[in-house]
Amino acid sequence: MIIGVRVAFAAAIAGFLGLVWIFSAKLGFERGLLVAIKMAGTIPHSKVSSLALSLIPTFILIGFLAYHAGLTRSLFEAAKRWVGWLPGGMGVATVFSTAGFAAVSGASVATSAVFARIAVPEMLKLGYDKRFAAGVVAAGGTLASLIPPSAILVIYAIIVEQDVGALLMAGFLPGAVSALIYGGLVVFLALTRKNFGPPVRGFTWKERFETLPGAMLYSQ
Structure with a gap:
């Protein structure tokens, strides 16, 4: 946000890097990256699809x-x-x-x-x-x-x-x-x-x- 990235993209990037960091520590970098990518594709949809x-x-x-x-x-x-x-x-x-x-x-x-x-x-x-x-x-x-x-x-x-x-x-x-x-x-x-x-x-x-x-x- 300090360098001018819009809030939505700043939050998405920070959240994705956090997921990669957490799952890489548990499963290794390659598997952790795959899990993070899958979660990044499902969690936003489940949240914004709320009526x-x-x-x-x-x-x-x-x-x-x-x-x-x-x-x-x-x-x-x-x-x-x-x-x-x-x-x-x-x-x-x-x-x-x-x-x-x-x-x-x-x-x-x-x-x-x-x-x-x-x-x-x-x-x-x-x-x-x-x-x-x-x-x-x-x-x-x-x-x-x-x-x-x-x-x-x-x-x-x-x-x-x-x-x-x-x-x-x-x-x-x-x-x-x-x-x-x-x-x-x-x-x-x-x-x-x-x-x-x-x-x-x-x-x-x-x-x-x-x-x-x-x-x-x-x-x-």
Whole structure:
């Protein structure tokens, strides 16, 4: 990894050399090499063929489809119009919209990457601090590790041999509570610090309700 080899190939090379080393010590180099080659051809397939692991790329794909279809922007616009009036409102809107996207993507990196393109430019345009804007997106992205479908929880359930569905559902409440805590923290910082970030006001109730069909379509 230090010399720039991709993680997947670095792990594969290290694992294969480890197998050769272990079996060569027991069976000799030639037989140990043959056994290592056979195991290297069967173990990866048995691991990646798990049906539970198929959830991970599927939900990441759904998340990016939602982004390119413009549904994530609709979700962010709805959050901005409904909670943007709060102190630090754009930060609060970002937290809740990342929580909504986390319920689809299942990946923290994908969530952060999507809203770095949507929320950060909006906050910078309104005069929010660049570090704060990036921090809110990064913090909101971590919600995808709790809110189902969470790729991390899927992998963890397989490692500890627990029911994947039950563990995913167990992560919903902590994820929702974390989103509320993050949103409350943004409001607290905006109240205690000057020029932290202006609220977004001026939306009528009609304009707010106009965003609900897009947000509801996204949730479906």
